[in-house]
Amino acid sequence: MPDVAYGDTPAHARNHRVVVTGLGAVSALGWGVPPLWEALLGGRSGLGPFSRIDHSRQRTHIAGQVPEGPSRRLGLPRGFSRLSVAEQFALFATVEAVGDAGLPQCFSALEAGVFFGTSTGGLLESERYLDQVWSRKSNGRGIGLMAGHQLNAPGDTVARHLRVAGPVETISSACASAAIAVTVAFRAVREGGVEVAITGGADCLSTTTYSGFNSLRLVDDHPCRPFGANRGGLSLGEGGAVLVLERAERALTRGARIRAEVLGGGVSCDASHMTAPHPEGEGAARALLAALRDAGIGPEAVDFINAHGTGTFLSDASECAAFARVFGERVRTLPVSATKSIVGHLLGSAGAIEAVATILCLEAGVAHASAGLGRVDPALAVDLVDCAPRRLEAGSTGVSTSLGFGGANAALVFARWASGLA
Amino acid sequence: MNRGVVITGGGAVTPFGLGLEPVAEALRTSSPRFVEVDRGTGYHGSCGARLAGLVGAPDLSSWLPVAVGRRMSPPSRLAVTAARMALRSAGLPEERTDQETAVVLATAFGPASFSERLYRSVVKDGPESASPFLFAECVANAPAAQVAITCGAAGPNITTVQREAGALVALGRGAAEITSGRVVRALVGVVDELPPVAHGVLDRFRALARERAGLPEAPRPFDRRRNGFVASEGATVLVLEEERAARDRGVRPLARLRAVGTAFDASASRVGWGTGVEPLRRGLLRVLDRADRGPRDVSFVVSGASGSVAGDRLEAKLLCAAFGGGPLPPVLAPKSVTGEYGGGLLASLTIACESRPFGPTAGFREADPDLGLTPHMGGPLPSPRAVVASSLAAGGAAVWAVLEAP
Secondary structure, three states, rough: OOOOOOOOOOOOOOOOEEEEEEEEEEEEEEEEEHHHHHHHHHHHOOOOOOOOOOOOOOOOOOOOOOOOOOOOOOOOOOOOHHOOOOHHHHHHHHHHHHHHHHOOOOOOOOOEEEEEEEOOOHHHHHHHHHHHHHHHOOOOOHHHHHHHOOOOHHHHHHHHHHHOOEEEEEOOHHHHHHHHHHHHHHHHHHOOOEEEEEEEEEOOHHHHHHHHHHHHHOOOOOOOOEEEOOOOOOOOEEEEEEEEEEEEEEHHOOOOOEEEEEEEEEEEOOOOOOOOOOOHHHHHHHHHHHHHHHHHHOHHHOEEEEEOOOOOHHHHHHHHHHHHHHHHHHHEEEEEEOOOOHHHHHHHHHHHHHHHHHHHHHOOOOEEOOOOOEOOOOOOEEEOOOOOOOOOOOOEEEEEEEEEEHHHHEEEEEEEEOOOOO | OOEEEEEEEEEEOOOOEEEOOOHHHHHOOOOOEEOOOOOOOOOOOOOOOOOEEEEOOOOOOOOOOHHHHHHOOHHHHHHHHHHHHHHOOOOOOOOOEOOOOEEEOOOOOOOOHHHHHHHHHHHOOHHHHOOOOHHHHOOOHHHHHHHHHOEEEOOOOOOOOOHHHHHHHHHHHHHHHOOOOOOOEEEEEEEEEHHHHHHHHHHOOOOOOOEOOOOOOOOOOOEEHHHHEEOEEEEEEEEEHHHHHHHOOOOOOOEEEEEEEEOOOOOOOOOOOOHHHHHHHHHHHHHHHHOOOOOHOOOEEEEEOOOOHHHHHHHHHHHHHHOOOOOOEEOOOOHHHHOOOOHHHHHHHHHOOOOOOOOOOOOOEEEEEEEEOOOOOOOOOOOOEEEEEEEEOOEEEEEEEEEOOO
């Protein structure tokens, strides 16, 4: 009796090494990875006034909105502008990542899959449709707005663009969605199910999420200050990010530039509360330990953390408790970057853009700066990299954590690519 | 390591009632249970679809205390109830803290009614009227999280969203968590609710069956006269377990899962089905191969055909191609009874693997000469030695599962 095979995974995992060969991103800093990296290095926040939705009656007025664009349409398909905003983020980041990987924009001849994460999909367009219906201006004519409303729309759009014939799967596990999707993609490549995986996430600002987080009093009226003594909540953002994962031997054979190696992923659930994280970070710690176990390394091998770091009082405290459980006293000297201080909270795609940030840091040998956080909360045992980037002395292995509503937790382990296959 | 996966329990809340048994009876007698939807909410056109499979307001109190359930969205209540039923039928405790249990649920729309209510209140009464409770239950993973919280399932918790393909994707994802050794069991399933806004949107896209030329509104899978599906709601949850663990507990499995696999038809539109038979044929044959089975070994097919014009055509052409132009095994189309929602397919699949009888395909009268496929018309089915479940989603995703009687 063979093992159950899933996603074309053979009965017995082959354990291919998995590398990242392409990166793409869309964020408040702009369309593409270069503006993101420039801001990460400089600790320059993209958070500020925004116009995606009418927030005049909201309690807060700050977000990380993606600027108008993209200015460069090279490689984008016709009909791009008719897609939902989240689909546009997903597709742009994919085109950039695939180009970065030196792969063609058609995957029909590849054993490839798409694994995406999103929390809201085309919610913004759904709201616009409802506005029309409720104002009786629609009479059904605006139904085209709903073509991208389903949560699988960004991932499916990417798959159609690339002519993928393999597995296509979208995860929607709140703010852990994309990190889980990357984990699933990593396993599909590692275990031989696909040669190449496109993975990431996309999410867009919407009235529902902005109002909802404000109703929970979780939004800071200043740009968010993760782990800060005066932190007052999160700042919502939007955007998308994509990673091209590939078997290492395949990437080496075709002479691709390898940007990092994926070592492992772990997923867990707090199973304690819908919105509040476990106070002692129990579930998050289990996700981290599962990821390290998956990677075959111990906590002592980790040189750098890209934290979930939302800036909410409870989540930051819970995450620090999880770090302490896993890393012990080392947590006081382990550099921690908080990408959300630069781009805001991208919800379901947060794990993707933070994975991109982690990889960029490992490549450059620095932990990126965080934006003007002020004093770190003395109650939290965390070595936050504040206004300027910090050189990573060892700098070979980094983890990225994602924690979501419903107690969904995920962690990813990346390593700097040193040389050829051992 | 050799880790077989079996289904050891199942629970459901459907338009037919609580549990899998009412679904089995409806399938045996080919008796759909569709009711009129509320078309007075402004979401429907003047002459569109009128029917849906709705769960109504079932009494869940013997499974979910009212005080606990009132803090949940409708889909969360349905999912938790189905999960507890599934655990009980598997002979497992309904509440315990357990890191060895994963939860993988699929949903197409998520908690749509709460999302609509929240947005309506913001638009009508301003952002300060937004309810934190509604917002917390608006996220697509709220049902999976509530299952984890109420059942103490602290393993990986994943919500997968792949429209019609979601049910079998969840089945496969849960199985993968077990075969990898990360957990010993998984609660897998589907939950969806169908408030008027969701029904209205489907109808505006012309996805739903409509009354036409004297023909009543009904799903007619593979029939020449089909013109759409009838949408449904509900929750189905199954307990997947490592076979050895189930055996050690002395449990008789309902079915054994041999393989699940997926493919994608890039010729599909964002809201419809494509025509890419060949990549799907390769995908289906690959799954059979992984299950160590060939087309000739298949006892029967549990098809996701729903009455959709393009979806059923693609499914029929796929099956004909995969079986090499030879005679097809019996093809069941349970969505003719359950309506279109993934939980109906998952429940029907489990029931079929138990060798339960299936009546003739409801609504089927005239074969479509373009399809070359006539669905099951009643009578005894072969022993379920290798059962293929097939589900093709609008948008392009496709997934298949191969199961067998234990």
